[in-house]
Amino acid sequence: MSSPAQQSAGKPVAFVSAQALRARMHDAVNDPHLRQSFRGAMDFLMAKRAAQFPDQGELDSLRSLSESIRQYSLSKLPDLLEQLEANLTRNGVQVHWAETPEEANAIMLGIAQRHAARLIVKGKSMVSEEIEFNHAMEAAGVGALESDMGEYIVQLAGEKPSHIIMPAIHQTKQQIAKLFAEHIPGVDYTDNVDALIQIGRRVLREKFEVADIGLSGVNFAVAETGTLCLVENEGNGRMCTTVPKVHIAITGIEKVVEKLEHVAPLFSILTRSATGQAVSTYFNMISGPRRGEDKDGPEEVHLVLLDNGRSQAYADEQLRKTLQCIRCGACMNHCPVYTRIGGHAYGTTYPGPIGKIISPHMMGLEQTHLLPTASSLCGACGEVCPVKIPIPELLIRLRGEANSAPHANPAMVGQGAAYDPKISLLWKLWARLYARPATYRAFTWLATRFRALTPTQQSGWTAARTPLKPASRRLRDMVKDRR
């Protein structure tokens, strides 16, 4: 049976997509190589983070400060965005607003065409992944080349990132060596990591010089000064934003903060949570195009501000917390599910816990309603999140949005996508049983007296465990007997 939400979408997409997600998860957990490599990589990242926070008290207060900065920024979001636009414009940056990925791509393609651009060189940007920027450009005959080493590898392999900070974490050095030898002219197979990095650097260097446009993401946009802050380690971000004649930055509307002084604590907790670095190698602050006496820098700077479902999350007090995220990736590094299945199994741009809570706003619940259920609610993500997003609480909320019968004025697109009258009826019966002590006692009396009749096939439980069997007497019987 399909819900009205599904009917309005034409066909029950949810079913197909949920089935595909299950199949990917099944394949991933049964891939020993994947299991081993993600376990190793996540253990490494967890240890690096832990080493950055030896003092629990300092961590607690930095998390509280970071949470309050993000919540304060969001509480003033509409004003801050206006202020940001005004100050960026004053600084000579052209600001564009995009509601959908299509709009964002059209804006950027327009800029590219105005400059007759043939090649866009890209710094790391998850928002550009979110809007499938590379495909959109290539479809229009404009080349888009990733210059972050991980992204470059993923692009060569024709894949998507499997981690928001470490895009190629699923690739072994042997696989990378093969990719380089196959795709880069004149390169022989070598799995020496230093040699591979040198090869990548050489290829990309040449491209920076010929690229017409540089694209980058934004980590923090400062409203009061009109400054775009960019955190990176390879220097490719600085190249993208200074060498080509045109720089386009793209980011989600939630990335704004009011003051420059709000950036420092967020920057510190971001790098320490993400890669376990005290600071990143590069921190770029972009305040406009090249000015008269400047020796370098782009002649034109653009900022594209993307909504893509963010204002839906913003409109709801609880769901708004999703937008506090500073994209550090710590939630995925600590997630026992992500560790088992890797990033690709999710089938979304953002994998892991953050992906489970933000993708439903970007893609609708019809396609994503199974994601929030794929969690044991262990709380490891909420425990490490530097801005204290209550991820388990949001997962529960999203389960409720998906399960409830479709109603008017839903908080989310696709509300009711997993509504199943039979399941809902079962929970109603469950509630009746457990809300009436006498009925509950009768039920448990029967279940224990007739325990021999307990079915031995118990759905997912007996897939891997011996069956559950009620005890011969209940706790309440034992209590009564003893008194």
Next chain:
Amino acid sequence: MSSPSHGANTPRTYPSRPQAVYFYGTCLVDMFVPEAGMDAITLLEREGIRVIFPDNQTCCGQPAFTSGFPDEARRVVEAQLDLFPGNHPIVVPSGSCAGMIRWHWEKVCAGDPALKARAEAISARTYELAEFLLHVLGFNRKDEGPATTVTLHTSCSARREMGTHLVGRELLARLGNVTLAHHDHESECCGFGGTFSLKHPDVSTAMVSDKVASLKATGASQLVTADCGCMLNITQRAAREDQDAGRACASLPGEHLATFLLRRTGGSPCGDQK
């Protein structure tokens, strides 16, 4: 209020030793592991505490709450609010049910101020058994058992909602002849997660199999845990592995912390008497 899993690591203040407590057994213990509940009651009574077992108790509502059926959870919670008329502490032999009562009852009742106030009054005096034994009763009895090595699993709710991850360790450390063997990835979930284990058997199985392997690698003679959900998940996975490998005896037997503490300190667990 927000739970410690969201970073509010405020240490809890504990009351002085009460004369009586309410015992909230949980539906899982009531039907599947009643010995654990009975042994917990015996432990409390042996410390001189009068234990009241409200006969109308059923379930804390957690299965519906975490599955995204808040209305159904509220109906069940509402039926539990009358169980504790006196001012005694409420002791729960499970971190996850204690966490549900302590942090989430007020949320499911949020729509009705009167109900919410009642839920809050109950949340404030709800304790997980292990923390109650350690912090309120100062449990410290002589270990009378032979030397043994055990391994401990602390549930995610005990760890991250109740903030009691060090409590089980401390209680075991007070037993002179017991060595605690730590396992790798100790803070990681065992993969139970209530309906998660039914809805996502592939991932849940991967998680519990890894947990069983880590626990067995310690070479400990048994598992101790203060949560029966995790215990059934882990031991019945281990039992299945034993079955598949044709092993006759359990390679990873497990029991509730209450049962273990009682036996070690001269008591007789009700399961042993048969």
